[in-house]
Amino acid sequence: MFHTSPWRADFPAIAALQRQQQTYLDSAATTQKPQALLDALAHYYGHGAANVHRAQHLPGALATQAFEASREKVALWLAMPSARQVVFTHGATSALNLLAYGLEGQCQAGDEIVVSALEHHANLLPWQQLAQRKGLKLVVLPLTEAGVIDLEAARTLIGPATRLVAVSQLSNVLGTRQPVRELAELAREQGALSVVDGAQGVVHGRPEFGALGCDFYVFSSHKLYGPDGVGVICGRSEALERLAHWQFGGEMVQQAGYHSASFRPAPLGFEAGTPPIAGVIGLGATLDYLGGLETEAVLAHEQALHEQLLRGLNDREGIQVLGAPQRALASFVVQGVHNADLAHLLTEQGIAVRAGLHCAMPLFGQLGWAARSVFRWRCTTTRPTCIASSRRSMPAWSC
Secondary structure: OOOOOOOHHHOHHHHHHHHOOOEEOOOOOOOOOOHHHHHHHHHHHHOOOOOOOOOOOHHHHHHHHHHHHHHHHHHHHOOOOOHHHEEEEOOHHHHHHHHHHHOHHHOOOOOEEEEEOOOOHHHOHHHHHHHHHHOOEEEEEOEOOOOOEOHHHHHHHOOOOEEEEEEEOEOOOOOOEOOHHHHHHHHHHOOOEEEEEOOOHHHOOOOOHHHHOOOEEEEEOHHHOOOOOOEEEEEOHHHHOOOOOOOOOHHHEEEEOOOOEEEOOOOHHHOOOOOOHHHHHHHHHHHHHHHOOOHHHHHHHHHHHHHHHHHHHHOOOOEEEOOOOOOOEEEEEEOOOOHHHHHHHHHHOOEEOEEOOOOOHHHHHHHOOOOOOOEEEEOOOOOOOOEEOOOOOOOOEEO
């Protein structure tokens, strides 16, 4: 049954897309934005933009105040003990690369880094390249048939040589939640650090940093209805102290001479140069908006959309859903139809989906779909679901 989102009017782009006869189903790549965010960006740029942390004039003071207020809001959103444990970057990929370079000194040749078989390239390649630079062994955790990291195998593969475990909270391909707390505990038992890629997971449920049990939690703003160009690292204080500085300049400097310099601790020590000021302020406004919604109602609406989406896909002949999606999104293949062809046909009908390998080439290689047709839809709180309107082999979709 068709159910209009009760929050639809809060996202002006939805109405604009509807006027263009477009149905946007690519929110796993990036989301549409609430009016609260648009207002915050207009206010910042329209009332005097200024750099942060480095000026005594009023515009600079106001910008710094708003910027640091957003840091407090992120800490509150994730139930963190201190805003000083929140570092802003230029995206989740930037954040994961920061961690890979910042933790390089913690590893020696022969040590092991553990990732899972379902990682997005952003949480695979930084660790892969670190392993190559330092002569480390990259260990890949296998999956169960349902698309969940195999904990029994993990207990065997995470061992004394493990220095770091990096896993996703929610698969961007399979839509499966991963046992990140258990994996973080296995890492801690071996004295290893743990990194959780929360780019997808942070959107669907409000995670508590302490309950995750990890050392670092990374997410991006643009998937959480915020601006693009902003990433966040949340870290335990003890883990942040183990990071080496990796970019230099700006307010991360404490003292500088021609031949030596000293640098600030987290968070400013890892925010070299001019940060994404407007984006960070906009993220704070987005969190204010999201914090005003009834969490249970949002999750219930999303789950209803997801179930309806899966029914529409599973009831249709010739369609195979990958794995056992639990929430948020579904990836599927259509028998005998190339992904580019079907994406084009859907585009002609005003339906935007993601087609391809979803920045997870190794996973598709393992699943045997590396050269096949793969599509992904994600359910959000801001739009109706789509269901199959026909059972023919060539799809015709209606929303």
